[in-house]
Structure formats: C-alpha cells, structure tokens
C-alpha cells in the first residue's frame with residue numbers, strides 16, 4: 001500500500017508548523033517512527049529543530065536540497081519510517097517532487113508544509129506542484145495583521161529592500177493579511 005501525501009499550506013503565521021508538530025505527536029503517540037526535514041536556508045530559530053511561533057519544537061535534519069534529503073532518508077534504511085515531514089518546503093528545489101513520489105511508493109506518508117504564494121501573490125512552484133499531486137490539502141489562514149479578521153491568506157511585505165520572491169524573514173519584514181487589506185495596503189504604497 002502506498003503512503004499518502006498531505007500538503008499543509010498558507011501564509012506566514014497561519015499555524016502551519018504547529019499543525020506539523022501536532023501530526024508528529026500523533027504518529028509518535030502511536031509509536032510510529034517519523035523523520036522531519038527542513039531546508040538549510042531556514043535558520044531563524046534553531047539549526048536542528050522545527051520550532052513553531054509558540055515555541056513547540058521537534059528535532060529535524062537540515063538538508064541543502066532534494067538530493068540531500070533523499071540520501072539522508074536512504075541512510076535511515078533499516079529502521080522503518082512511517083512518515084516524513086518536510087517543513088518550509090517552498091525553499092527546496094523542484095527535484096523534491098520526484099523524491100516525494102519515491103517516498104510515497106515506499107509506503108511512507110509524507111507531509112509537506114510550506115507557503116503557497118509569494119508576497120507578490122505568485123504561487124511558489126514547488127508548493128503548487130506538491131499540492132497538485134497531494135491526496136489531501138490543508139489550506140491554513142492567519143489572523144489579518146491589519147484588520148484582525150481570521151481570513152488572512154496572503155503575505156504582505158512591509159519593506160522594499162529585498163528582491164525576488166524568496167526571502168527569509170520574520171515579523172519585521174512580512175505580515176499575513178486578508179485580500180481586502182492587501183489591496184488597500186498595496187495601493188497606498190504605489
């Protein structure tokens with residue numbers, strides 16, 4: 001039997017990592033083995049842990065790309081793995097799509113957690129492709145930083161200093177906003 005792929009996506013501060021940690025806990029309570037990966041680029045909190053904004057955490061392997069993830073998982077052969085979690089998956093290369101397919105074929109569940117859109121409302125291609133091949137998609141919302149409603153699906157960048165769609169930053173650079181506020185805020189800056 002194949003494993004299942006679940007994508008957990010949404011803007012920043014939508015509780016994606018908390019959702020990941022809750023699922024890790026469910027597998028571990030069932031005495032199942034999980035492996036957690038995250039891209040090396042994301043070192044905002046801790047090098048070896050996946051940490052939610054509320055401070056919950058679990059140990060993770062840092063990988064620089066999809067190849068490294070595949071190799072690291074291969075080295076764990078021998079111990080049976082029931083689920084693989086990949087946090088901040090939007091920072092990985094598109095090779096991760098085939099790697100994930102290969103993991104599912106080994107009867108391992110995969111959970112990919114990531115931001116679905118850039119602050120320019122462009123889909124992150126890696127996240128979008130994973131969503132397309134997922135068995136289940138969980139789309140999270142955040143509380144809008146501007147109006148306080150629980151309907152924020154977009155990420156708004158509060159500074160002009162960075163270029164490109166991908167940038168690692170915390171609260172000082174990005175906030176989650178609803179569509180209405182995004183439109184208002186974007187208009188103000190033009």
Ligand SMILES: [Zn+2]
Nearest residue numbers: 144147178181
């Ligand atoms: Zn709003």
